[in-house]
Each structure stands twice: as C-alpha cells, then as structure tokens.
Amino acid sequence: MASKILGRISAVAAACVALPLVLTGVAGAHGYTTNVPSRAYLCKTGAVSNCGPIQWEPQSVEGPKGFPARGPGDGRICAGGLGQFAQLDDPRGGSWPARKVSSGQNLTFSWTLTAPHATTSFRYFITRDGWNPAAPLTRAALDPAPFYTVNFNGARPGSTVTHTGKLPARTGRHLILAVWDIADTGNAFYQCGDVTF
Template structure:
C-alpha cells in the first residue's frame, strides 16, 4: 500500500513538473520588435487593449518562414498565420498607434526571450497601394526587403538593434519585420505601424494612388467640416493651418487631437 502511494505521488510529481516545464516554455517565448513598438508590443504594454492572448506573450508571433513566396496567407501576415493572435491582423479601422518616422536611417530594436539560431532579419515596407484600414496583403508591400541582415546561423543577443534605411513615403505605412530561424521551418513576424508625417514623395517605382487627397503643402485643401468623413491621407485646412489625416476620422477637430491623434499639422497657411 505504501509502495503504491509512492508510485502515485511520483507520477503526480512528474506530471506537475511536465506541466510547469511546458508552461515555462510557452511564457519564455522568442522575440518581437519593441522599438519602434510592434503591434504585439503595444498590446503587451497595455497601450492597445482587447488583444487576446498576444498581450501575455508578444514574443510568440511565430509562423512558417519563406516570406514572401511562402509564409502566412494574405490577411494573416501580422499574426504569422497564427489564429490565436488574429487580433494583430485586425486593422481597427486604421487606428493602430503609429510611430513618427522619416526617410533615412532608423534603428529597430528586437527583444529576444529565446536566442534561436538565425538565418536573416528581413524588413519590408508598404507601398502606395496600402490602406491602413484593411488587413495587410502582399499587394500592399514591396516584396524586396528594404533591409536584410544575414546572421549565418549565429544566435542573436537578448537585445538586437539594426539600422534600417527607410525609403521616402507619405502618411501612414507599415513596416513588416521578419526574423527567419536557421534550424526550424518557422519565422517570427512583427508589424510596426509608422507615420511619415507628410514627409517624402513616395517611391517612384510604386504604382500611382487612385485618389489624390491633396496637393502642395496642404494650404489649398478644403476647409475641415465636422460632418465629413476623412480617410487616411486626406488633407484639410482649419484655423489657418493645414492638416493631414493619419487614418479614417469623422468629427475630430484638427488641432485638438494631440501629438498622437489623427490629425497631423503639415503647414501654417
């Protein structure tokens, strides 16, 4: 009887250990871009809510590698094709917080919680077709990386910084950072929402946009109207100042939405 009790306790202890180990492996995940903050980082910090599981494990956006020829399907790129993180694919009406950037060198920082043997870090950026109010697809991206860092199988540091030269863009865009693992079939995906604040003229190789939200410095744009709907990129004038919308908006008065709000000042008229 006593021997049987010892066996049962041993089995129970082993099961508890196994669960603990598996939980630790889940929590001690992999890596994500933390500066500029990716969508998963914004969820983990609480700046964005209603994120589901990703708020607890921002490092775990893992999916098949081989992007863009393979990898996650269109519409599920930001989640790495991982259904439990589908909140990252939701464009939220174009309302993900953005980081202000400009054309030229920009440092990107990864936070690593597991130092996998690495093939490459690749960075892509959206083109003139991109609509921040729609889920990300390959048609929205330049499919040649704007930067690629070959690690040759080496392990990254717990904090990795890389300098990426951003091309000229105007308004709200998205940078897709992909960490390709050398010794597995997977990669980690980070979607980073950025805003060029009206700087730059766009990539001349990009196809033309189908609408022209404004011209010049914005001072010839129509006056803002509280009842009108404005999409990202729309330009208005209000109280002697020109503004550009970063995403869809209605009823938000230019000059009152603050540094991180929808309206970005482009000129004093």
C-alpha cells in the same frame, strides 16, 4: 495489479514518445520588436487594449518561414497565421498607434528575444504608397523585396538585437513587417509595426 502497472508504464512511455512530436514544430526561440513598436508589443504594454492572448505572449508570433513566397496567408500576416492572435491582423480602421518617421531616415530597429535561436536573418518589408491601412495586410500591399536585411548566417543573437537601416521614401501612414528567420527550423517570427511619414 500487474496489468494496471503495465498500463501506467505504457501510458507514460506513450507520453514520452508523443511529447517530442508535439514540440517538433516549436522553434524554442521567441521575440518581438520594441522599435518600431510592434502591435504585439503595444498590446503587451497596454498601449492598446482588447488584444486577446497576445498581450501575455508578444514573442510568440511564429509561422512558416520563406516569406513572401511562403509563410502566413494574406490577411493573416501580422498574426503569423495564428488564429489566437487574430487581433493583430485587425487594422482597427487604421487607428493603431504609429511611430513618426521620415523618408530616408536612419532608423534603429530593436528586438527583445526571450529565447534566442540560430538565425538566418532579420528582414524588413514596408507597404507601398497607396495601400489601404484600413484593410488587413496582404503581400500585394507590400514591396515584394525587403528594404533592409541583416544577415546572421546561423549565428545565435543575444537577448536584445539592434541594427540601423535607412527607410525608403514614403508619405503618410505605412506598416513595417519585420521578419526574424530562424536558421535551424522551418519557422520565422513576424512583427507588424505602424509608422507615419
């Protein structure tokens, strides 16, 4: 009897020690873009079907920070490198719904944060003219530097974040990669939004 009780106590103690180790990689912060509407958000709202589990958790596209030097691998950027969200990396033949925008336009970017966290920055990258919208996103398809950055210097944002930045000159269909860099973890959140100039 005593050995069974000790065995149960040991199992509970082991679980208590293991749980923080399992959760160490989780930032505790989650968010997605609603403007430009991200692929994850379009799946959440049902505007796009056959999305897999991202439709229930558009806020969970989290991967290593440090983009473009580090972060998710090429072809896996829109899903943050997470296999369960691979549908976000599928270009669907270039048929994702795209927001109409204009070169040089001041565009308001909006995030919904389901669990705000200390933030380094919000950064926005865009594809180069001549990129292939029917292929998964790669670093070579993007301008290497963000066209717009909002620094937060470790501050914790509210549950919604909006800021307005000027779009670069482009023509045709493009993709905007929004990156929310978390200040006190090794992770960032990645959101891909399709646009047409």
